[in-house]
Every structure is written in structure tokens, then in C-alpha cells.
Amino acid sequence: xxxxxxxxWGAFKAALILDPVSDEVINYVDLAEEYHVGVxxxxxxxxxxxxxxxxxxxQPTKRLDIYRRWYSEAEVKRLKYMVEHRMRLVDIADxxxxxxxxxxxxxxxxxxxxxxxxxxxxxxxxxLVGILxxxxxxxxxxxxxxxxxxxxxHLTQDQAYRVVKILRNNHQLPQPTGTSSAATKxxxxxxxxxxxxxxxxxxx
Numbered sequence: 192x193x194x195x196x197x198x199x200w201g202a203f204k205a206a207l208i209l210d211p212v213s214d215e216v217i218n219y220v221d222l223a224e225e226y227h228v229g230v231x232x233x234x235x236x237x238x239x240x241x242x243x244x245x246x247x248x249x250q251p252t253k254r255l256d257i258y259r260r261w262y263s264e265a266e267v268k269r270l271k272y273m274v275e276h277r278m279r280l281v282d283i284a285d286x287x288x289x290x291x292x293x294x295x296x297x298x299x300x301x302x303x304x305x306x307x308x309x310x311x312x313x314x315x316x317x318x319l320v321g322i323l324x325x326x327x328x329x330x331x332x333x334x335x336x337x338x339x340x341x342x343x344x345h346l347t348q349d350q351a352y353r354v355v356k357i358l359r360n361n362h363q364l365p366q367p368t369g370t371s372s373a374a375t376k377x378x379x380x381x382x383x384x385x386x387x388x389x390x391x392x393x394x395x
Contacts, residue, residue, distance in 0.1 A: 204240065208352065210296070215249045217296070218349050219303045230303060262297055271307050274298055279345045295347050312350055314357065322354055323363055332365045 206225075208218040216237050223230045240246040262270070266287055273283045284294040301307040314322070322344055327336040334340075334355050341351050358364040 203236070204245065207237070207246070208348070209247075213250050214247045215300075217299050218352065220299075221349050221353065230305075267297075267301065267306075270294070270297060271301070274307050274309060280347060281342075281345055291342065295341070298347060299349060309347075312346075314354055318344070319354070319358065319361075319363075323358055326355065326358070326364065328364075332367045 203222070203226075206218075206222060207216050209215065210217050216233075219230045219233050219237075222233045226233070237246065241248055269287065270283065273286065278286075280291055280294050280298070283298075284291045287294065289297075298307060298309065302309050322340060325336075325340060325343060326334055329335050337348070337351050337355075340346060340354075341348060344351075346354065355364065359366055
């Protein structure tokens with residue numbers, strides 16, 4: 192990846208979505224698709240950024256503390272079956288006796304490892320309109336209600352980000368003009384992130 196001159200690493204860092212509990216990256220798959228490389232290459236770059244101190248170290252045990260118990264092998268098999276048969280996350284959570292946030296996190300994790308193949312979700316015109324109406328933006332045109340979108344429309348976190356990207360690309364939502372307060376909070380702990388440089392590079 193380092194040999195690819197087209198990749199803006201400032202924008203790459205800004206595009207990383209970190210789990211607010213464990214600091215694990217939750218959008219490896221989307222980044223791999225966007226940069227046309229394998230998930231392993233994205234993971235390697237993230238590992239390098241962590242080693243250099245440009246990203247906080249991941250603490251997966253914190254996620255275990257929140258979700259309280261590991262998924263058994265039998266649960267993972269059931270989860271895989273239900274996901275690949277396009278069951279809604281809220282229904283999967285009900286079947287497993289878990290929270291929707293726990294199931295969402297586990298599905299994302301298993302998909303990144305290649306153990307679950309998530310069917311590509313296609314958004315019809317009426318569903319896009321519904322999501323568009325429900326989106327709330329801050330003064331810099333950043334979406335501020337991703338969790339409610341995920342719950343209302345039964346989206347995984349990466350699906351919510353993807354559909355917003357679709358709406359922006361369709362010019363149905365404006366492009367962000369600044370960094371969201373949530374993103375600023377995450378990256379304010381990373382001393383080497385320079386948002387001014389990232390913004391100037393992203394606008395070229």
C-alpha cells in the first residue's frame with residue numbers, strides 16, 4: 192500500500208471508524224473496497240499507525256466487558272446462518288438473546304475475518320427516501336444520528352455509513368464542510384493527526 196501514490200494517508204486516517212469502547216477499527220471491509228486492496232493490507236496499515244502512536248491501541252477486552260460474554264461456537268454458527276439468509280439484525284439479536292449493538296459488532300468482526308459472507312444490501316428508491324428524510328445533519332453537514340438510523344432501518348454500522356455515502360454521491364445530501372464533533376473527540380487524543388493538512392489534501 193505504501194507504494195501507491197494515489198492514497199492520501201491523511202484522508203485514510205480520517206476515514207477510519209473506531210469502536211468508541213475498544214478503539215477497534217470497524218470499517219476494514221469498506222476501506223478495502225474503497226482503496227481496491229485486501230482487508231489484510233488495510234489491517235497492516237492500521238497496525239503501523241498504532242505502532243507509530245498515530246492511532247490508539249485497540250483494547251478488545253473492553254468490548255467483552257460491555258457485552259458481558261463471549262459468543263459460543265454454536266452461537267457463531269447460528270449467527271452465520273441467519274446473516275447469510277438475510278435475517279434482520281433485530282431479529283437475530285432476539286433469537287440469540289443479545290443486544291442489537293452486540294450482534295452488529297460481532298457480525299462486523301466475523302465479516303472482517305472472512306468467516307461470514309454478508310449479502311450485499313441494496314437500497315431501493317423508497318428506502319433511500321425514508322433514510323434521507325430521517326438523516327439529521329450538524330452545522331458542518333455531518334450526520335449526527337447514525338445510531339437511530341441503524342435502529343430504525345435495521346442497518347449495521349457500516350451499512351449506515353455506506354447509505355449516507357450513496358446519498359452524498361447522488362447529491363441528495365451535501366458533502367461535509369468540516370469535521371464532526373464526535374470525530375474531533377476521537378482524533379484529539381492522537382497527537383499526530385493534523386486535520387488542517389487532511390482537509391487541504393481532501394479538497395485537491
